[in-house]
Structure formats: C-alpha cells, structure tokens
Amino acid sequence: MELRLLSWGPMKLVLIPALAAFTLLGQSVTPVSDSGLQDQSSDLNVNSRYIIESIHFVDQRQYKLSTSALDEISRLVGAKVSSEALDRLALRIRAELRAHDVTFKLTRGAQPEAVRVLIQVDRAGGSFDASVPNLSYNSTLGFTGTGQLTSTIGANAFTLRALHDGDTLIERFSGIQAKYERVGLAHGRISLGFEFDGYQDQYSNSTIAALANSSQTSSLGAGAYGSRLNYEPSATFVLAAPLTLTVGLSFEQLNNLPSAARSESANAVINTLRYHRRWTESGDSTQELDAGYSLRAATTALGTDLAYTRHMAHLKYNYSSRTQSVEVTMLAGAIYGQAPLFERFALGDSTLLRGWNKYDLDPLGGNRLAYGSVTYGYHIMRVFYDTGSVWDQGKSPEAKDSAGIGVSSGLGVLEKGAFLVALAFPLRQGHVTPVLIAGMNF
C-alpha cells in the first residue's frame, strides 16, 4: 500500500498530520494493492463496448484539420469507444482550431452496437482567424496566392479572401471573395451561403493574339473582359454523409469588354454533387476518396447573355501507408454552347499536366477536357506522371504527357497542408524544358 502525496508545499504541513490522524482513527479508505490499477475512467464508460460508426462535426462544417488529426479520426472509426482517445482527439482539434472548447457526444448508430460521435466546436461567441490557404510559384506562370480572414459567430461564418491567381484559369485574375455561410440548419443537414466575388482580369499576349482571330473562338462566349463580378447564393444539403449536394445560382457580370455591349452576363444554375470520405483500414494506412460532378447551366430564364452548360467530373483517390503513398486523379469535362473564358478548361499549370505551359497548349483553353495523373510517394519523395488533353468540339484531342520529381511533406505549421517542391518535365520530342513548381496547399 502506498499513499502518494503530491508536491503541495506548505499544504503537506496540514495534510500529512491529517493522513496520520485518519490512519490512527481507522478510516475506511483502503488503497487497493492491485499494482495494475489505473484511473480507467475511460474504460469504465459503459459505451466502450460499442463500435464507432462515424465521427462528424455537429455543425457539418468542413474544418481545416491537419493530416495527422484526420488520420486519428480515421483510426477511431471502426474501433471501440474510448473516452480517453476521444478526449485526446478533442484536445487536438481544440488546439488546431484555437477553439474555446471542443466536446463530443455519442448517439445511436444506424446499426445496433454502433454509435456515432458528434464533435461540438465551441468558438466562445466568436472567433477570428487569418491564414494563407494556398501559395505557389510556377517558373512559367509566376506566383499565385490567397490570403484569408475568417470569423465565426455562432452558426454564422464569414470569410474574406484576397487572391491573385495566374494558375487555374486562362485569365490571370486578382480580387476578393466574400462569403457568408449559415451552417447547422435542420440538425446540421443544410447550410446556406452567399458569396460575392470581384476580380480584375489580365491576359497573356498569346491569349490576346488568339482572341484577335475570331475564327478560333466560335465557342467562346465573350472576348477579353477587364473585370467580372459574381453574386452566388447557394444551399448545401447533406444527402447521406459524406454525400452532399450544393445547389445555387451564379450571377456573373463581365465588364469592360472590347465590344460595343461593354458588359455581358453569364447567369447560371449551379449544382455540385460531392462524395468525400477518408478512412483507415489498418493502423498505418489511410485511404481518401474525393469524387464529384458539377453542372453549371446558364439559361435565358435567368436573363443571361451567354447560354451554355458546363459539365465537370472529378475523381481523386489517395492511399497512404507509413512510408508510401499513391494518388490517382481523373478529370473529365465538356461545355456546350458559348461559355466565357473563365469557364473554359485549361491544362498545363501547377497542378494539372505539370511541366507544360497552358498558353502553349491552347491560349484560349478548350471546351473538352480529359485528364489523368498518378503520383507515387516514398517518404517525402514524390514522382508523378500526368497525361491529358484540352480541345474544342469538332477537333481531334491531342494527348500531352509530363513527368516530374520532387519532395512533399507536412511539417510543423504547414502540417495542415503539405508543401511541394518539384521539377516537372513536359514529355515531347526534341527538347526538355523543366518547370519549377513550389508551394503549399495547392
């Protein structure tokens, strides 16, 4: 039997005699002699016999968590309830989100003997966060970056972004995105949002030259606009977690056009069906599947000047073990009608068909897209192979290939999103011109 005193300093003066007095008085606390005794409150939970069916946030928000935190969540799903493990996870999420408090609750699962874990993030009446969601450099295309301010007050989330993007579209654009989101409606199954975007646009010389040749732009709905504004109300429904459907409207206004009209509108109905799941089958391996289909239909019913439909499907699968990883990405898209430049597909940037210059492939983009990519990782080393094509309807697609090598990892403050430094090589006859790509969260 051992009575352990903590380091209380002067308190011992009082408690040591107290303990002695209790012992003399034959007090009834009898420390057990079981040497294996632990404070096993976690195991004393009657719910520890149940299997965790799923772990979600109560408000259904997509919180930005580190890869290792997501791994921890994946590991807990399928395991028996452990209050200790859930407490540890709550502490971790609290630290990463800088929340006032993070708690969890258990509810009955869909299957007997299974429970759902709902994580409640308490922002203590509001929170404010500043971050850099992405930052990248491409030796051909230059810098792209986004700065973000977020504020959450109860179930209301406000996001303000300032961005400069020369990577993802044919145009280079700079501007702001402001979004309000009301989450947690209908027991967390519905969220409503409204986004306003305002951009200034610039074009490469090759794009301007191509625009001058109108015969090449028969499927292009507008010329080189100098700025554009977007007003976008939307609603997201959790159909069957993690399957979500987003529906909304996009009222896009293209200004400073070279034509007499000076401005045109591209007002569209938007729909996005998305499935995103991450899971762990064994203690060391994690799989992640992100698949989705989006449709943007600009119809005259919305008073649009440009009528078109844009279909886009994506599939991304990642398998990661302790030392190795494989990631497969596939994209397919088609546009019917006359879509403006920002809707057209492009390959040859920092994430798609790396190593190629998108302006060399097609300075106006295309209305058809097919793309695939495989990345293999061993520890922090990465090698990748990309292949794909953008083309216009009625023309023959011409597949382009590229390969690259680099390092990628999540370290310290960057753990929430891995950084990548890579050299990418377009595979073409004659010569090889490497492109340096570096950045984080892209």
Add this chain to the structure above:
Amino acid sequence: MTVRASLHSALLNRARKQGSLALLLSLQLAAMTVSSTGLLPRHVAGDLHVNAPNLHFLTGKSLSRLHDGAAVPFDFQLIIASGSKDNVVARSLERFTVSYDVWEEKFSVVRVRDFRRSGMRLSASSAESWCLDNIVIPTAGLPAGQQLWARLEIRSAESKEPLATTSGINLATLIEIFSRPSRPQQDRWSVESAPFQLSDLKPQ
C-alpha cells in the same frame, strides 16, 4: 477570485502557519452550502451506511454529459464528527464513475478503486442509491455514547483528473479535491444528518 475564495485562501494560509487541522476542516465546513438533516444514518453489519432520499446528483450539467455518452466521475466524502461538528473522527472517500448507455438508456456505476464493484442497467435514482450503498464507515472506530454527526459531500469530477496510480489509489488526491473550493463548472452537493448516537441506530 470571489469573496468566498479570498476568505478561503486567507484562512488556508493561517491554517498552514498554525498547522491546525481543525481550522482547515472548519474552514471547509464554513465554505460549503449545507442542507441539514437530509442524511439518514443506518447501521448495517458493523458498518455505518447513509441514505439521502432527497439528494439527487444525476442532474444538471452532469446529467447532460452522461446523456452525451461521457463517463462522469463523482467524488464522495462521508464524514463522521463527534462532540461538535468540527471534530471529525472518521471519514470515507470514494470515486464512482457513472455512465449512461446510449442504446439501453440505463446508467452504469463503477467504484474506481475496485472495478469488480459495479452496478449495471440502473435507473437514475437506483444509480444514486448504489453509490450511497457503497460508501461506508466501520462503526468499530466510532465513539459510543457520544453525539455524532454524519455529513456527505459529493463533487462531479473531470474524467482526466488523475486519481489512481500504478501503485495504488491516490488518497491524497481525493483529500486534496475536497480541500479546495469547487470549480465553477463542477457540480457539488452537501447534506448532513441530525445529531445521533450509535445506540440510536438499530442494526439491520
């Protein structure tokens, strides 16, 4: 810091200087809210048991945490005083961990220092009674023929609050828990008996 906490701190320093256990205990007694005469002592097979028919601690925040599937520890302290309420002659300390089965909607209780002692599939009132049934004081050490007072204190605890070690239950921690003011987020209850003598209690 509240006025009560300030008073507590000042008196605690004085108690340290004088090394006076009695002062410390009287300080603790003074700092607590007491509902009197709600505790009924019983004499069962050489042990002093207590009943508290009007005391319900599976309520409020603790009950909400339980319904959310968390395991909630409760620290119990049963004190017997003799001659005067300040003269503590025996005490018993226990931690019980209560949880609520989200499927069966029943409570479960485990005595932390002896996992084999547990109550399963209980209603809320049965779980409360189970805890009281499992905190006792042997009557052998109690003075006969003197007026006694029984006092029961209960505090909800954080499940992360360490209580036991690989080498045994940490009695000092339990004493320390009851020596300090409760935190705002802690639920606490206190009830005491009317004065009684051992001879008044009919052995059951």
